[in-house]
Amino acid sequence: NAGVMQNPRHLVRRRGQEARLRCSPMKGHSHVYWYRQLPEEGLKFMVYLQKENIIDESGMPKERFSAEFPKEGPSILRIQQVVRGDSAAYFCASSPNAGYSHGYTFGSGTRLTVV
């Protein structure tokens, strides 16, 4: 009964490169959420997806960031032309339905470092 799986755990990118972060939700969970934690900050909502649909991307920066959750395969958070300010921990969470009362299950995160 695997939890939320995120990979890679650590990712180093040079400025201007692309970063792809993957998230496989828990079995039976069809709702995926991405959060970002900047240094010394709390987690901030980025995007909420269901299979093949973006429900709410109000927390995503308008440029360079995109997310998808295809019918098959993991959810992908893609950051194009990374900059130093993108360095953060990116956490994915999943739930069996929206607003799940027992809280979301988070993955261990991907720590992105932009050099």
Added chain:
Amino acid sequence: DQQVKQNSPSLSVQEGRISILNCDYTNSMFDYFLWYKKYPAEGPTFLISISSIKDKNEDGRFTVFLNKSAKHLSLHIVPSQPGDSAVYFCAASARLSGGSNYKLTFGKGTLLTVNP
């Protein structure tokens, strides 16, 4: 504009004593509150939650108290154990008030250290 505030970055307590972690919020639309625990290099783990229709929820050693009029909640851990040492995040959502019930707003966290 921080809508969920945890004003104590850190807290140190002795094993066996009570740990009290505090959280304040400003958004009146919030009606559901959660506490998460986070170890280094891991994701947050759900601990306990409370709906705004209650003022207390208890689960084993963990109790959350909600004071709606003061927009304040607290997490009590009794007795504290060294394994409780972690960062604790308070989070809030607007589940019933017509807001986005899936979107959690987090505080910055409080690092709890329980000394043996």
